[in-house]
Amino acid sequence: MNDESQRIPVTTDQDVVRVRQLVRTVAVAVKLSLVDQTKIVTAASELARNTLVYGGGGEVEVVRVHNDRRAGIRIVFADQGPGIVDLDLALTDGYTTGGGLGLGLSGARRLVDEFDIDTGPGKGTTITIVKWCR
Amino acid sequence: MNDESQRIPVTTDQDVVRVRQLVRTVAVAVKLSLVDQTKIVTAASELARNTLVYGGGGEVEVVRVHNDRRAGIRIVFADQGPGIVDLDLALTDGYTTGGGLGLGLSGARRLVDEFDIDTGPGKGTTITIVKWCR
Amino acid sequence: MERVPVLKIGDILLVSIQIDMEDQVALQLQEDLAERIVATGVHGVIIDISALDIVDSFVGRTLATIASVSRVLDAETVVVGMRPAVAITLVELGLSLPGIRTALNVEMGIAMIGTRESTDVLDEGEDEIDHAVTTS
């Protein structure tokens, strides 16, 4: 199912830039359309920033995937931070506890094909997104 | 009670178009008003897309029906997908787990005369809608 | 996959949707339009939906996105020719398309976009009148 996987620790602003660059490289390699490349890199940028800002740092894993029909890219954002208490609220457009625009989670979800989130108070946050080639 | 029934498997975007076309043909045949034709075709489009996107594909059955007073059209959307866990939530305007507008289920229900849904985790989803001639 | 043609007429891109679009065709149109706005530098987009006998939430959302994207790219979108039955159904579905400007037909859509541009010209006109007043 998955061929290659690369990991980037996320502890500084500069690491968020590295995540964007790695995702872009892999998105080009799996031949996502230009618009889909732009969407997945943007979603990754939002989620990697959250890993840093709210999760207190963590790790991002970028994986080339394929199922029987299509190739794609899967990205996992994992941190051991405080977790998200009210997930429905956090997924609402405009909701932020930080001072952001509150569009990171909700917007990233709109930009990808699959969006899974595993979080809870004290258990950290792991978000997995997938974008498939059309 | 029901005279004719036609089935369309739904596994691609193109099948959703076929559903719209079949429903339109039958709606004209049973002599629904122009506005009611428009409503039933629109509702069918929403539900067939859900069968494809959330149900992982399935089948749509279109039936001409009549009771003692009126003729009408009944459409059944069936899939073996994950089912809907929280139905009340899914029927709320604006609620989506995908990235849609969250108007498919709630909007389709407003557009038809009868709306039945049979779903649950692991048992797939079957939705039946009916529109009667006025 | 079919593709909806985009025509350039003067300072306007004109799209006349004549087919029952698959979702992918609608998304492709959205991308094509964004690219053509940037490539041509037009300030107006007219989408003629008079041939559509339904607009569901997917197409409705695509029209709204096209309108927002063109706004971000400094062009204005007007959707023209919506059938009455489609308008009724859209509203009942829950989509009132607040961000979308509409007009009855292509001519009125062109006039609407023209109005916006002549407003610019008008401002300059007023300028000159004021100068005349001040200098008199």
Added chain:
Amino acid sequence: MERVPVLKIGDILLVSIQIDMEDQVALQLQEDLAERIVATGVHGVIIDISALDIVDSFVGRTLATIASVSRVLDAETVVVGMRPAVAITLVELGLSLPGIRTALNVEMGIAMIGTRESTDVLDEGEDEIDHAVTTS
């Protein structure tokens, strides 16, 4: 930390973002611009983002803040060169940047600021009419 250069060209500050900015670099640009607007007294700021292959919510918000700050300091900001794929993604992300003026390229951005300046003349013109009225 890298820094995005700000050029003064006539009555305009021109910023061409050529790098994938860390968040801190974007914030620094925001500060630099506010300082340069005050120091130079220019009335226009053009930010060329044609080299950016994404604009996320942080950069989008920074652009919106720059536009608001410069408005408060009596300068107008025009963001130019947004790529079509970036425009589509921004809108889908939920950011339609309502407070930001956009144009296709630097030339059109300059023209846009020029247009506004003739509107300014209008304001000043009205000012003078008022004076005339009061003194009469």
